[in-house]
Amino acid sequence: xxxxxxxxIIKGEIPxxxxxxxxxxxxxxxxxxxxxxxALVIPKFHGAKLTDIPxxxxxxxxxxxxRLATATGAVNYNILQNNGRLAHQEVDHVHFHMIPKPNxxxxxxxxxxxxxxxMDALKALFEDIKSKM
Numbered sequence: 001x002x003x004x005x006x007x008x009i010i011k012g013e014i015p016x017x018x019x020x021x022x023x024x025x026x027x028x029x030x031x032x033x034x035x036x037x038x039a040l041v042i043p044k045f046h047g048a049k050l051t052d053i054p055x056x057x058x059x060x061x062x063x064x065x066x067r068l069a070t071a072t073g074a075v076n077y078n079i080l081q082n083n084g085r086l087a088h089q090e091v092d093h094v095h096f097h098m099i100p101k102p103n104x105x106x107x108x109x110x111x112x113x114x115x116x117x118x119m120d121a122l123k124a125l126f127e128d129i130k131s132k133m
Contacts, residue, residue: 006093010044019068025060027068034099035106037072041065041096048092049083065098074100078108 008014010026019039020027030038041064045057062079069077080097082089101107 004046004091004093006042006091006095007046010042019071020064022060024057025064027064030097034108035102037068037074037098037100038107039068039072039098041068041098043094047094049089050081050094051083053094061096065096068098069100072098072100074098074102076101076107080108 005014009016009028016028016031018026018028020041024044025041026044027039027041030040041061043053043057043061045053047053050058065079069079078097078099078101080099081095083094097108099108
């Protein structure tokens with residue numbers, strides 16, 4: 001944790017453009033923005049992946065992201081959270097991006113490579129996941 005850049009930001013060791021702070025949550029502007037207003041919302045509890053964070057440390061995350069979207073005036077925006085290197089996570093501390101998408105050139109650019117639907121496999125997956133919820 002001592003090397004975690006977000007933990008260092010939380011402790012005040014590294015400055016940030018702080019937009020919101022409470023005992024459990026911090027929101028600040030991204031220093032490598034994809035568009036104007038690109039911000040990060042992080043739990044103050046350190047964990048690399050979403051499943052590492054206790055539920056009570058996540059309660060403010062989406063309300064704060066919503067407030068950021070409203071405050072920036074974004075009409076189109078992405079709320080993004082990645083888990084693991086294959087999923088494009090670069091900092092091993094859970095963080096949510098609020099990325100305004102003002103036009104085609106700015107903001108998040110992604111594609112969705114859909115897979116062919118196999119209804120039997122989809123039903124089996126549904127039953128498996130539902131049984132674990």
